[in-house]
Amino acid sequence: LLEGAQGLFAAMSDGADAHNVVANIDDNWRIHDVSFKPWSACRHAHPVLDAALAVLDQVDVNTIEKIVIETYKSAIDFCNKPAPVTEHEAKFSLQHCAAMVFANSASGGKPTLDGFELAQLQLAPLVSLRKRVEVRENIAMSQVTSRALSSRYSCRPS
Structure with missing residues (x-):
């Protein structure tokens, strides 16, 4: 499939050498660098979604003021993006995700x-809930972003 006169290497390159492809086959498997997105939102919104889910059972949604x-x-x-107007913007809205x-x-x-569909927005x-979301930078979280994506919530009842 890959090598041989009619293989992929011959079809894609004049000088492909199949031995070079497998020479260091045990080194640097990139599969270990892959992460999977559990939510269909921007990766930066995932900590917000995770944090909201973590505190959900501690909050009476009907009494949230902020x-x-x-x-x-x-x-x-x-x-x-406090007021997303498209599905794409909703996926990039911390406020909508929360x-x-x-x-x-x-x-x-x-x-x-x-x-994230338009009708839901x-x-x-x-x-109403989006209007009550305030987003603040946490300096400590900003300093470790390259190692950990994080968010924290506080909900103030009315």
Whole structure:
């Protein structure tokens, strides 16, 4: 399939050497550098989703006056979108991701792909919760971003 006169190497290059491909086959497997995204949102939003899910059972969603998210600077730079108007913007909105978890608390809060659909963005409970989300930089989290993506929540009841 790869080598031989009609293999992929011959089709793609004039001087391909199959031996070079397998010479160091035991070195540097990149599969160990791959991560999987559990949520269909920007990777910077994942700590926000995870933190919201972690505190969900400690919060009465009906009494939330304010949700404060502390996170690292890059997450804010990429994902500070308080009022997303497209599905793509919703996936890059810390506010929407947080609101989606809390708005879906009755069903466990886990974010689903349809939670980013245009019709969902306009639902009154989500719009209301998004307006109550405040995003702040946590300097300590910003300093360790290259090693760990993190977020912290505090919810103030009314």
